[in-house]
Each structure stands twice: as structure tokens, then as C-alpha cells.
Amino acid sequence: MPVACTFVTTAPPLIVAxxxxxxxxxSVAVDGIDxxxxxxxxxxxxxxxxxxxxxxxxxxxCVSPRSGGELSVLGFDPATDGPQIxxxxxxxxxxxxxxxxxxxxxNVLIYGRYFDLPRAAIRTRADELLEFVQLTDRSNDRVDNxxxxxxxxxxxxxxxxxxxxxxxLDEPTTGLxxxxxHLVWDRLYRLKRQGATLVLTTHYMDExxxxxxxxxxxxxxxxxxxxxxxxxxxxxxxxxxxxxxxRSESVQHAALPRLHAIGARIEELADRVLLYTNTGEADVExxxxxxxxxxxxxxxxxxxxxxxxxxxxxxxxx
Amino acid sequence: xSFLFVHVVERNFMAYRRMWLVxxxxxxxxxxxxxxxxxGVGKLVGSVTVPGVGAIxxxxxxxxxxxxxxxMNGSVFDTTFNFFFKYKYAKSFDAMLATPLGxxxxxxxxxxxxxxxxxxxxxxxxxxxxxxxxVESWWAxxxxxxxxxxxxxxxxxxxAATTWMRSFVDFDYVNIVLVPMxxxxxxxxxxxxxxxxxxxxVRVTPLYQGVAIERSLVLGDLHWTLLLNVAYLVVMGLVGVxxxxxxxxxxxxx
Numbered sequence: 001m002p003v004a005c006t007f008v009t010t011a012p013p014l015i016v017a018x019x020x021x022x023x024x025x026x027s028v029a030v031d032g033i034d035x036x037x038x039x040x041x042x043x044x045x046x047x048x049x050x051x052x053x054x055x056x057x058x059x060x061x062c063v064s065p066r067s068g069g070e071l072s073v074l075g076f077d078p079a080t081d082g083p084q085i086x087x088x089x090x091x092x093x094x095x096x097x098x099x100x101x102x103x104x105x106x107n108v109l110i111y112g113r114y115f116d117l118p119r120a121a122i123r124t125r126a127d128e129l130l131e132f133v134q135l136t137d138r139s140n141d142r143v144d145n146x147x148x149x150x151x152x153x154x155x156x157x158x159x160x161x162x163x164x165x166x167x168x169l170d171e172p173t174t175g176l177x178x179x180x181x182h183l184v185w186d187r188l189y190r191l192k193r194q195g196a197t198l199v200l201t202t203h204y205m206d207e208x209x210x211x212x213x214x215x216x217x218x219x220x221x222x223x224x225x226x227x228x229x230x231x232x233x234x235x236x237x238x239x240x241x242x243x244x245x246x247r248s249e250s251v252q253h254a255a256l257p258r259l260h261a262i263g264a265r266i267e268e269l270a271d272r273v274l275l276y277t278n279t280g281e282a283d284v285e286x287x288x289x290x291x292x293x294x295x296x297x298x299x300x301x302x303x304x305x306x307x308x309x310x311x312x313x314x315x316x317x318x
Numbered sequence: 319x320s321f322l323f324v325h326v327v328e329r330n331f332m333a334y335r336r337m338w339l340v341x342x343x344x345x346x347x348x349x350x351x352x353x354x355x356x357x358g359v360g361k362l363v364g365s366v367t368v369p370g371v372g373a374i375x376x377x378x379x380x381x382x383x384x385x386x387x388x389x390m391n392g393s394v395f396d397t398t399f400n401f402f403f404k405y406k407y408a409k410s411f412d413a414m415l416a417t418p419l420g421x422x423x424x425x426x427x428x429x430x431x432x433x434x435x436x437x438x439x440x441x442x443x444x445x446x447x448x449x450x451x452x453v454e455s456w457w458a459x460x461x462x463x464x465x466x467x468x469x470x471x472x473x474x475x476x477x478a479a480t481t482w483m484r485s486f487v488d489f490d491y492v493n494i495v496l497v498p499m500x501x502x503x504x505x506x507x508x509x510x511x512x513x514x515x516x517x518x519x520v521r522v523t524p525l526y527q528g529v530a531i532e533r534s535l536v537l538g539d540l541h542w543t544l545l546l547n548v549a550y551l552v553v554m555g556l557v558g559v560x561x562x563x564x565x566x567x568x569x570x571x572x
Contacts, residue, residue: 016414024572063415063571083418098414101333110332114417162417257339 012075012198013038014166015060019069022055022221029055031221032069037199039165042192045201046208046304047218048314053201054094057170057219060199062086072166087115090164094171096112096151099141105130105139105155112161122161129157133187149180155186158197167191173207185210205304224311228302229304236310237302238264240280243273245296258292267309322419326427327434329410344395344435345442348388352446355506356380361494366508374454381452382536383505385443385461386528389436391496393469396432397476398492402483404428411570421566425559433466440465447536449561454537464535468528471551474558475524481565497506499525527551 015037022030030052037043045053058064060073062082071078073085100106105126112122112211130136133153138146146154152172161166172188173181188211192198202208209229217225218230225232244250244259251272259266264277277283280299309315334341360376367373404410411424419427440462447453476492483489503525509517520526527547534540 061416065571083420086416087418089416093412093416094413095409097409097416099329099333099410099413100408101337102329106332110329111413111417113328114322114323114414114419115368116322116418229502300471 011039014074015199016072017044017056017060017069018071020056020059020066020071021133022052022059022064022068023067023314026263029222030059033216033218033221033223033274035216035223036070037166037197039197040195042198042200042211042213044199044208044212044215046203046212046215046308047201048203050220051218052221054170057168057199057201061089061091061168076174087162088165090159090167092152092155092159092169092172094174095147096155098151098154098158100143103142104135104146105123107143107154108158108161110160117162121144125161127159127165129160132160132190133157134183145311146211147180149183150177152184153187156184160191164196166197166199169198171201171203173202181207205308208304217304217311219308219312225307232304232307233302237306238276239278239302241300241302241306242275242277242280242284243272243296243300244275244294247293251293255292255294258287258290262286263268269315274309276302276305276310320418320420320423323423323430326414326419326424327430329427329430330342341435344388344392345534347391348384348439348443349446350448351384351387352381356384356452359448368508368533368537369510370541374537377450378452378454378537379508379533381447381450381504382461382532383503383529385440385447385465385536386503386525386532387500387505388439388443389465389468390451390472390499390525392436392439393432393473394476394492394496396435397428397473398483398489399479399486401428401477402480402486402489405480405566405570408546410552415570421570424570425477425563425566429470429559432473436469437462437466441459453536455536456458457535457538457540459562461532461535462529464531467531467548467551467555468525470555471524471528471558472554474555474562476558477562478558478565481562481569492500494508499523503529505529524551524554 013036015035017035018029018031019034021028021032021185033056040242043282045056047053055064059066062073062078062085063077076085078085099110102110103155108126108129109122112125116166130139133156135150135154135157138150143151143154169188185207188198192211198211200211212229214228216223225236242273246255250305256268259273259275262275262277262283264275264283267274269277275283284297284299304316356377360380363376365373366376366379368379415421433538444453444458446463479492503520503523509520512520527550529546531544534544
């Protein structure tokens with residue numbers, strides 16, 4: 001057996017979950033999921049609100065005890081070794097938890113102290129990190145005065161102060177405007193290139209497609225699919241999707257028999273019909289030759305949204 | 319048990335460097351009371367007879383009680399209003415718990431800060447009393463650790479109570495408890511003014527323990543029953559911290 005190969009296979013996964021469960025009283029938030037995340041991966045939990053993503057992240061982050069199943073993070077058990085694990089995690093929570101009574105730089109400094117790091121080392125690190133998230137010129141500002149995107153970037157900088165082995169990001173760009181989102185993505189992309197292991201949750205397909213090497217799709221506490229964005233699309237969707245919008249609901253309804261005649265799988269939504277096909281151009285030509293009248297018509301590549309729709313019968317952001 | 323909680327104290331130190339005016343206010347309040355009630359009203363009252371000591375000027379009677387009260391108020395304020403804000407709105411504790419810090423570290427750290435702050439106030443107020451000529455004994459030096467003990471007891475109770483608060487409206491209950499204690503714990507008139515039955519009610523309230531300890535130390539009138547007062551406050555603080563720690567674990571890491 002080649003030496004290099006042995007080396008790779010013995011590197012233990014950073015996260016292993018088997019039958020992991022989280023219950024709050026009678027309600028089940030996470031219903032027996034299996035997950036493993038390898039070092040250097042960017043791994044995503046994609047799903048709508050209430051799918052159990054945050055509960056899962058909180059269990060991995062050792063701030064919420066599991067209700068059942070097995071979980072190991074960095075080789076330790078969160079139930080008994082929480083502080084040791086957290087010492088090596090970088091957590092970007094969904095809600096901003098920045099210290100509003102401190103300045104931008106102080107936020108990073110005191111966070112480093114929570115990890116019991118020496119002051120001098122944190123000072124150097126803080127300057128590097130503020131540079132990395134492009135907040136150097138705001139170092140001495142109060143956090144109150146920052147925009148949403150800046151706060152997010154500061155939260156990311158803060159989470160990196162202890163040079164974490166694993167970075168957990170819970171919906172890192174929810175609530176940000178497109179420009180701020182791209183800035184955050186850009187930083188996360190750089191982190192990924194530097195070899196960091198990222199685990200993130202999102203309900204944005206584009207975010208998952210941009211950042212994740214591998215992801216699971218969650219719905220109602222369960223994992224419904226797993227793979228790379230490309231694999232998932234290939235497996236659960238067709239190459240292309242034709243989106244058709246009609247003048248009214250009745251026109252849409254009347255058009256259905258002709259659409260079914262194409263023979264492709266059809267998903268009927270309130271405001272449009274999706275046609276899953278590998279031959280978009282040809283199908284559209286046939287429909288138009290047939291005299292089908294649409295308001296708008298669009299052929300696009302299939303996305304994770306389509307995968308989610310196929311698997312759950314619902315759109316992600318409804 | 320770790321020493322990580324000192325970083326929580328450090329965080330507060332960092333934040334208050336810019337809020338020194340707020341910090342100062344905690345010292346000014348008891349001094350104002352001393353001037354208005356102790357010195358002002360004291361002129362009308364004359365002297366008060368304390369069993370075992372004899373007749374003393376009214377301001378000398380009130381000052382140690384104000385020392386005890388300020389220890390209570392400072393510590394309750396830090397562990398109720400401030401604590402609630404951090405816990406519910408600023409989410410400061412959620413940020414801390416994502417690090418190696420645990421809920422016990424958070425509780426101990428916040429309490430440590432309340433005590434540190436209280437100690438500084440106590441020392442400053444004791445110095446003021448000294449300037450006004452209201453200190454009768456070298457035992458008074460122990461009034462500072464006594465203030466810390468009072469602070470500890472009320473910090474524990476305050477923090478535990480705060481874990482049941484739902485909104486700032488609930489803090490009216492804090493005043494409903496604090497104000498009567500402030501007025502009736504043998505603070506402004508001796509216990510002997512009460513009918514026998516009521517004296518026993520006052521004797522079992524927490525602030526009374528603090529007032530009794532501080533007054534004895536400042537007047538140099540020590541007796542063994544002080545140990546009971548001390549034990550009362552120690553137990554109150556320990557139970558409070560324990561309850562607060564458990565409740566915080568339940569609330570912050572569900």
C-alpha cells in the first residue's frame with residue numbers, strides 16, 4: 001500500500017455523527033442524522049428554516065447537549081470534553097453576539113482572552129485578522145456604528161482569533177445585502193483556500209454552490225440527500241430546467257396537458273411551471289410549434305433549489 | 319473548576335474604562351444619603367442608644383448601615399439589570415459560551431466583577447466615614463471584607479432571581495424587595511423601636527445581617543452572634559450561585 005494513501009486514510013474525521021438526535025420536549029429538531037466531515041473540507045447543511053440546521057450546529061459547537069445518538073468532534077465527545085473542543089473551534093453564530101460596549105479591536109482582544117491566550121500574541125493576531133476582514137480603519141470604532149456586513153466580518157475575525165481547527169458558520173450571510181454577502185463569501189473563500197475546515201448552514205442555494213465541497217440537504221430534522229453540489233444536481237435533477245410563466249392561473253392550468261405531452265417531469269408552483277429536461281431547446285421549440293403561449297420562458301441550468309424541490313416538493317425560501 | 323472566569327472580569331474592566339462616570343455614581347449615592355439623612359436629619363434626632371455601646375450621634379448610627387446598603391445595591395444592580403441585559407439582549411454570554419468558558423465561569427466572572435466594584439466603593443465610603451469622624455474602632459478595617467460578603471450574598475440571590483426574569487418589567491419586583499429592606503433593616507432607627515414580634519421578622523431578613531455586622535465592626539462592639547450573621551450571608555451567596563449556575567446552563571445551553 002502506498003505510504004501517502006495510508007497517511008490520508010488515517011487522518012481522523014473532524015466530525016462524526018451517527019443517529020444524532022435533538023429533542024425539545026415533545027418536538028424533534030434533529031431526527032437521527034449521520035454526518036462526517038474531513039479535515040480541509042467545506043461542508044454545508046442546506047435546508048429551509050426549521051430543518052434542524054442550527055440545532056445540529058449547536059450540538060457540534062458543544063453548547064447544546066445531544067438527546068440521542070453518537071457525536072464526536074475533533075475526536076472528543078462534546079458531552080464530556082466541551083471546553084477542550086471549544087478551545088479549537090471558531091464559531092460564527094446566526095445572531096450577532098458582538099460586545100456592543102467594546103470597540104472593534106477590543107472585541108477581538110477580549111475574545112482571545114476567553115481562550116486564555118497571552119495578551120501580546122492576541123494583539124498581533126488581532127491586527128492580522130482586522131486586516132484580513134478589511135476593518136483595520138475601523139479598529140477603534142464602537143461596534144454599534146458598523147453596518148451589518150462589517151459586523152459579520154468582525155464576527156468572522158473574532159472566531160479566528162484562536163486559529164481554530166474547525167470553523168462553524170451558522171447562516172453567515174443571512175440578512176446581508178448582495179454586496180456585503182459577496183465580501184463575506186470572498187473572505188470565506190480565502191479561508192478555504194488556506195486549508196481551513198469550514199462547516200456552514202445556509203438556506204441559500206447559491207451560497208452552498210459557491211462555498212461547499214460537499215453538503216447535506218436537511219428537511220424536518222432529517223438528511224434527505226448528500227453529495228457535492230454537482231453530484232446532487234446530476235442525481236436529483238436534470239441538466240436543464242425550463243421555467244414557464246403564464247398570464248393567469250387558468251391559462252397555466254389549461255397548458256398542463258400539452259406540457260405533460262413532452263414527457264419530462266413537471267413541477268407545478270403557484271406562479272410558474274418547471275419542466276425538468278435534458279433537451280431544453282428542443283422541448284421549447286416543440287411547445288412553441290404547438291402554439292403554447294407563455295408570458296416568460298427561461299431555459300437555465302438546474303440548481304440545488306431544484307434538487308430541494310424534487311426531494312421535498314417545496315421551495316427553500318417559502 | 320477553572321480560572322477562566324477571570325477573563326469575564328477582565329471584559330468588564332475593559333468596558334468600564336470608558337464608563338468611569340457610571341462607575342463613579344455607585345460611590346456618590348451613599349455619600350448623598352450620609353449627608354442628607356445622617357448629617358441633616360441627624361441634627362434633629364440627636365443621639366441614638368445602641369445596646370452594648372451607649373448613646374452615639376445619629377450619623378454614626380446610620381453610616382455603617384449605609385455601607386451595608388450600598389454593598390447590597392451595587393451588587394444587586396450588577397447582577398440583575400446589567401446581567402439581564404447581557405444575557406437577554408447583548409447575547410454576551412452566548413459569545414462567551416462558544417469559547418472554553420462555561421456557564422459557571424460566566425456566573426463566577428460576573429459575580430467577581432460585582433464584588434470587585436463593591437469593594438472599591440466600600441473602601442471609598444469607609445474613607446469618607448473616617449474623614450467625617452464616624453469610625454470608632456480598628457475593627458472597622460474588616461468592614462471592607464464584610465461588604466464583600468454582603469455583595470456576595472446579594473449577587474448570588476440577584477443572579478439567581480434574574481434567571482427567572484422575562485422582561486425589564488419584572489424588575490419592579492426587585493425594588494419591591496429592596497426598598498423595604500433599605501428602610502426597615504435597622505438602617506435608620508434601632509431594632510428596639512419595633513414591637514417584639516416584628517423585631518424577629520427584621521432579624522431574619524438578609525440586609526439586617528449586613529447592617530448588624532457593619533455596625534458592630536465600625537463601633538468596635540463584637541459578639542459571637544455575628545458569626546450567625548456571617549453564616550447566613552455565606553449560605554445565601556452559595557445557594558444563589560449554585561441555582562444561578564444551574565439555571566444558566568438550562569437557559570443558555572438548551
